[in-house]
Amino acid sequence: METLQEPLLETANHIVEIVARQKAFFKTYKTLDISFRLQKLKDLQKAILRHEEAIFQALEKDFRKSTFETFATEIALILDEIKIMLENVKLWAKPQAVRGSWLLFPSASYLYPEPYGTVLVIGAWNYPLQLTLLPAIGAIAAGNTVIIKPSELSANTSAIIKTIVAEVFDPAHVCVIEGGVNETQALLKERFDKIFFTGSTAVGKIVAKAAAEYLTPVTLELGGKSPCIVDEDADLEVTARRIVWGKFVNAGQTCVAPDYVLAHRKIRSMLILKMSKYITEFYGENPQNSPDYPRIINQRHFERLKKYLSSGKIVKGGQIDEQERFIAPTILDDVTWESEVMQEEIFGPILPVIEFSDLEKLIEELQYKEKPLACYYFGKTENKQEYVLEHLAFGGACINDTVMHTANPNLPFGGVGNSGQGGYHGKFSFDTFTHYKSVVKKPFWLDVPLRYPPYKGKLNLLRSVIKWI
Ligand code: NAD
Secondary structure: OOOOOOOOHHHHHHHHHHHHHHHHHHOOOHHHOHHHHHHHHHHHHHHHHHOHHHHHHHHHHHHOOOHHHHHHHHHHHHHHHHHHHHHHHHHHOOOEEEOOOHHHOOOEEEEEEEEOOEEEEEOOOOOOOHHHHHHHHHHHHOOOEEEEEOOHHHHHHHHHHHHHHHHHOOOOOEEEOOOOHHHHHHHHOOOOOEEEEEOOHHHHHHHHHHHHOOOOOEEEEOOOOOEEEEOOOOOHHHHHHHHHHHHHHHHHOOOOOOOEEEEEOOOHHHHHHHHHHHHHHHHOOOHHHOOOOOOOOOHHHHHHHHHHOOOOEEEEOOOEEOOOOEEOOEEEEOOOOOOHHHOOOOOOOEEEEEEEOOHHHHHHHHHOOOOOOEEEEEOOOHHHHHHHHHHOOOOEEEEOOOOHHHHOOOOOEOOOHHHEEOOEOOHHHHHHOEEEEEEEEOOOOOOOHHHOOOOOOOHHHHHHHHHHO
16 A cells, blocks of 8 residues: 655645635635636536547547547536536525424524535546546536646646646636646645545545545545346347447446456357457457557556456457557456456456356355446346345446446446445536535524423423424
8 A cells, every 4th residue: 555655845835835725715705606607617618619629639649549439428428517517506506495393493494505615636547538527517516616636647638638727717716736646645735625536446545544634525436346247138139239338448448347247157158259249340350450449548557457368268359569558359258256357457458257147146246345336237137137236235337238327417426335435427516515504594583491401390391392293
């Protein structure tokens, strides 16, 4: 486990200054003005559209992500989130009346939404635009000031995020601090009102420890090994297509990608055949030539993934090109729970398949593993679907699909246990960056004496009042 290091002096001074400026800006109450928040979100929307071409180029340079995938999995989600905020923030930011209690008669009870203050958003590199801007949009909509720290591994995207944010916001309101471990650790020494982190479980623990120093609330969006169970009665054609898409989109570098497949004994061979067929259909005979297939983000991850190729029998793919950091979409058969590829989150284009024959026994075994970010079950029988949903712990799930649950802003996106804590998207984002103050309002005209001492003779009366309520 890494510990906090001394930050570079220059960076540390800049960070101290920018945090102080943001705190001072928050105290001017400017962000409490809903029209100010809406205007800034509209400006951000325009800036993203203005820089669309530069965003495409940045992601292409970072890991050869295609224009289609950049639009579908980054830009479209961000524009949708801004739209949701523009349509709803006025209502969400208002105090809400809640049911009262007879014990408090006469009174009215409310929830008063209050922005936390100055928020730190730390992002991962695999969907570098949306993993930083999506939470930032929620934080801005809720009235916070925000410091965004994108991942240094996707440096071209990090630079374009900085340009966009600098064009739209006063840095005392929202700003980007670029950099890696040193810069993040310097940021973590500061006192924030909320920290939102996306990344690995190991770094999530570093963030949580640093946050504990000031009791800063954290949302942790982490990873894990998300299982994909395919039962004997699944429609194998559709199943294979949806698994191949969910696993190999972004070359497997997706936190909610199916990490491994658990295939029923009766359909394992057929499923492997069909998944192999769809890999060829999607990416061609030689996926290295496909314009739609990204590369591994850096050499360290390439080396890590290369080792996994000997964890089982390669039944599809397996080709690599070190120069380009290319690893073909690969299916591994003859894998066991003890194989190296089954010990850590894969986070790359390698899909191990393990056979099972009894669903209940399988679920029992999975229960003892760390709680994953996602879980997928393919099968037609409703009570088996419910069995899986009820007996396994996970962040989110799809029945008969992969990844797509993250695309509904009416569902919170987040993990549980080792895969994270808290959630966001849509209203859940607003709530993630909001403290709800509990407020009771009372008039002066009635002051029931029951609660005041001396209590002698009042206990029975209190009991009867409570019974009556
Ligand atoms: P990472 O944890 O290495 O890095 C994430 C961020 O933390 C980066 O901004 C990085 O600069 C910073 N960081 C790295 N090491 C640090 C340290 N020692 N101290 C302080 N800060 C440090 O993660 P990654 O490689 O960027 O992303 C991959 C991981 O993120 C995978 O586990 C994946 O599942 C997970 N992930 C989760 C989600 C989600 O929404 N739940 C989304 C994407 C990725």
